[in-house]
Amino acid sequence: QGQLVQSAAEVKKPGSSVKISCKAPGDTLTSHAFSWVRQAPGQGLEWMGRITPSFDIAKYAQKFQARVTISADKSTSTVYMELNGLRSDDTALYFCARGGIMVGYMDVWGQGTTVVVSS
């Protein structure tokens, strides 16, 4: 199925932005959709948004609509998630996950990227 490889952990100041990458194998980018899911310490999974690179269409959870941008670079098979206006409660493990274009279950997951927001 192939792996999704995410970028390294980040430490950020409150109010700043973070941009995390997720590299997909081969030519899978245009045949799938990619979601970002986060998990705060000791908490459950929270879906943030999804991009369908073949159509360049991104959809976001209402909670994150104003602060998140998900993008894709087909030339490098990489998906990105940028979160602005970071707060301490954005400290979490962020996952990218692959799904079907027409269906929403996520069959392949990245290893996760830890983002710590601290002054």
Place this chain on the structure above:
Amino acid sequence: DIQMTQSPSSLSASVGDRITITCRASQEIRNAVAWYQQKPGKAPRFLLFAGSRLESGVPSRFSGGGSGTDYTLTITGLQPEDFATYYCQQYFSTPIFSFGPGTKVEI
């Protein structure tokens, strides 16, 4: 938005037990539900989709069922490696998704 709830939030079980986790959606989701297993510090593992269809490579002791708003994940013959947290996810409202809060299965 479709809200997902799970019960119980945690349960204690023994190796060999049969356990059932329930997931309830705030509206009809027509079997558009997936289940995931997660161990601490690891990425979730995809188990089932369409309510009852097992992902390739997932042991047959895992099964899913349900309809309408109520869905179940059953593990028959719990194994040591099954102690983990389980999440349901609805994808009826694709491309907008939501997860349940999780059920922790403990020894």
